Amino acid sequence: MLVSLVIPILWGEYYTLPALLVSAVIPLGIGRLLYRRFSDAEAPGRFHGMIVAASGWFSVGIFGSLPFLLIAWSVQLGVPGATTPAQTATLAAFTEPLNAVFESMSGFTGTGLTMTDNEEVLPRTLQWWRTFSEWIGGVGVIVLTTAILSRPGSGSLTLYESEARSEKIHPSIVSTVRTIWWIFILFTFVSILALWLAGMPIWGAINHGMTGLATGGFSITDNSIATYDSALIDFVLIPIMLLGSIAFPVHYLILQGDLRNFYSDLQTRWVFGYMGIGSALLWSFLYYAGPYETPFAALRYGLFQFVSAATCTGFQTAVDSTNVALGRWPSYAQLTVTFGMFVGGAAGSTAGGIKLIRGLTLAKGIRYQIADVFYPETAVRRLKINGRRLNEEEASREFMEAAIIVVLWITFLVVGTFVLLLTLPSGEYSLANVVFEVASAQGNVGLSSGITGPESLPEIGKIAFLFHMWIGRLEIIPVLVMLRTIFKRGGLYQ
Amino acid sequence: MKLRNVPVVSYVFEAGADDRVFDSLLLVGPIVIGVIVVLDRSLFTEALAVAYLAVFVTYVLYQGIQE
Numbered sequence: 433m434l435v436s437l438v439i440p441i442l443w444g445e446y447y448t449l450p451a452l453l454v455s456a457v458i459p460l461g462i463g464r465l466l467y468r469r470f471s472d473a474e475a476p477g478r479f480h481g482m483i484v485a486a487s488g489w490f491s492v493g494i495f496g497s498l499p500f501l502l503i504a505w506s507v508q509l510g511v512p513g514a515t516t517p518a519q520t521a522t523l524a525a526f527t528e529p530l531n532a533v534f535e536s537m538s539g540f541t542g543t544g545l546t547m548t549d550n551e552e553v554l555p556r557t558l559q560w561w562r563t564f565s566e567w568i569g570g571v572g573v574i575v576l577t578t579a580i581l582s583r584p585g586s587g588s589l590t591l592y593e594s595e596a597r598s599e600k601i602h603p604s605i606v607s608t609v610r611t612i613w614w615i616f617i618l619f620t621f622v623s624i625l626a627l628w629l630a631g632m633p634i635w636g637a638i639n640h641g642m643t644g645l646a647t648g649g650f651s652i653t654d655n656s657i658a659t660y661d662s663a664l665i666d667f668v669l670i671p672i673m674l675l676g677s678i679a680f681p682v683h684y685l686i687l688q689g690d691l692r693n694f695y696s697d698l699q700t701r702w703v704f705g706y707m708g709i710g711s712a713l714l715w716s717f718l719y720y721a722g723p724y725e726t727p728f729a730a731l732r733y734g735l736f737q738f739v740s741a742a743t744c745t746g747f748q749t750a751v752d753s754t755n756v757a758l759g760r761w762p763s764y765a766q767l768t769v770t771f772g773m774f775v776g777g778a779a780g781s782t783a784g785g786i787k788l789i790r791g792l793t794l795a796k797g798i799r800y801q802i803a804d805v806f807y808p809e810t811a812v813r814r815l816k817i818n819g820r821r822l823n824e825e826e827a828s829r830e831f832m833e834a835a836i837i838v839v840l841w842i843t844f845l846v847v848g849t850f851v852l853l854l855t856l857p858s859g860e861y862s863l864a865n866v867v868f869e870v871a872s873a874q875g876n877v878g879l880s881s882g883i884t885g886p887e888s889l890p891e892i893g894k895i896a897f898l899f900h901m902w903i904g905r906l907e908i909i910p911v912l913v914m915l916r917t918i919f920k921r922g923g924l925y926q
Numbered sequence: 927m928k929l930r931n932v933p934v935v936s937y938v939f940e941a942g943a944d945d946r947v948f949d950s951l952l953l954v955g956p957i958v959i960g961v962i963v964v965l966d967r968s969l970f971t972e973a974l975a976v977a978y979l980a981v982f983v984t985y986v987l988y989q990g991i992q993e
Contacts, residue, residue, distance in 0.1 A: 610941035618948060621955030622982055625962075625975040634962050687948060689989030 433459070433499070436557070436564055443556040447514040451502035452557065459495040482910035483917055485576055489540065489906060496536035499561045500526040520553045525886040530894055537898050539565030541905035542573065542782060544649030544746035544878020545897065547886045552654050559652045563639040567620070570646025570782040573905060574612050574680045578780050615683050619645050623672045630668040632660060644669055647676040647782040649746025649878035656748040666736045666749055677743035677777025678703055698818035699778035699788045706788070710772050711738040717765040723756040742772035744784035746878025759881035763864040766881065770868050773875040784876030784904050786841050790834040793817060797831035840908045845870055848900050855890040856883065873900040947985050951978065
């Protein structure tokens with residue numbers, strides 16, 4: 433948070449400095465206090481790692497809301513000795529703590545759904561803070577999946593194995609985190625410069641480069657990427673979003689010259705494969721039966737929106753001011769985009785959704801189980817996933833793990849849809865709109881069919897979406913483990 | 927004092943793909959962006975950005991061919 437103090441100084445927004453300082457000192461003080469209190473705690477195991485990840489992400493979401501809340505109130509009440517601008521309806525929305533927490537959680541989970549109705553009028557400091565939260569959250573989730581929750585089958589162990597340090601867990605984690613930062617920062621510079629060369633102003637390029645790579649999707653403009661109305665910018669953003677949705681251990685190998693990973697790694701192959709198929713399908717819906725009259729327009733908006741959804745970025749080019757808003761696309765086109773959000777990108781990347789490896793494990797596992805009928809009982813069979821040959825027990829375990837996540841994901845999607853249908857004004861939104869919005873929150877995507885907003889989304893909906901974004905980012909299980917522990921310790925669950 | 931002993935540089939050298947070209951790109955990146963922020967869009971700054979991206983892409987491909 434202290435790093436962000438540079439922005440108000442550069443932009444002359446001195447009235448935000450006290451708010452930022454207080455926002456930095458509060459978590460720092462609480463952190464120091466907890467560190468002292470629990471400094472003699474025993475070494476954490478994987479179970480503790482899950483609880484720390486779940487509670488940590490929640491806490492970061494809460495503390496990250498302080499700049500929104502305090503800057504909004506600073507402008508509302510004025511800051512002695514500093515000139516404050518006139519209050520805007522957009523900034524005033526953050527005087528409500530729930531809106532501030534929503535924005536922060538959306539940022540740190542890399543979702544991108546927003547409580548602002550016009551990002552352009554926000555102070556530059558808050559525009560930066562939104563971007564920075566997604567960027568940090570992006571690195572956080574890679575670290576989480578590659579270092580903390582890594583397990584065979586998730587593609588997360590490659591980095592350890594390539595460094596031949598798998599036997600030393602702690603040094604390996606530190607080294608892994610450094611390497612992830614190294615790759616992420618290098619790609620950020622490349623993304624910023626590519627966007628700037630495509631014609632985006634430098635402030636926009638810095639913000640969109642960071643949120644694009646982090647597959648977060650926050651924008652500094654009112655109409656997201658549609659504001660620029662530039663086909664070149666749209667097409668430059670596609671590889672940036674794809675970079676974010678490829679597993680970072682694979683990036684590491686590619687940067688070492690092993691380009692074969694583009695096709696030899698199962699997830700990376702499918703990042704291109706299923707995004708190609710999905711985009712082609714969406715293009716055909718939008719051109720032959722949908723709202724676009726030229727093949728190029730259908731390609732431009734279809735390709736961008738499918739990649740934006742499937743990489744879980746959430747940048748939007750389909751808006752009414754330049755073409756046809758996503759919420760007014762035909763239902764089957766919206767559901768195609770929803771499917772992209774559901775599957776998501778590769779495990780070990782910044783993308784959300786159920787992750788490609790789980791989808792592929794399920795598909796291969798189902799085929800394996802069905803084919804089992806045709807083999808004699810004595811046959812020794814192996815399930816091959818991403819070059820690994822799994823025996824029956826391993827195959828069953830990985831299949832089960834993928835199935836549990838998918839079932840939980842769908843269950844929470846259905847529950848969230850019911851909650852939203854019950855709380856939204858009846859008849860205002862279609863079922864496709866509601867499913868789309870909940871999938872967007874839970875998949876950490878951020879595309880909106882128009883439901884999310886400070887006024888349009890009821891309080892219960894905001895709270896439900898906070899939960900969806902949280903569980904979506906942590907792949908559900910750590911949150912359930914944490915809740916179970918709390919209930920069990922509190923005597924509520926026996 | 928050797929270059930690799932400078933605090934930021936040593937962090938960059940210790941992490942990542944252990945490759946001096948990528949390390950250099952990482953170290954030069956903020957300078958290039960800083961120059962663009964100060965000088966705004968011009969032939970010089972565009973050439974600088976193109977050169978940065980060209981080195982990155984060309985070197986990734988070169989590494990792949992070498993492998």
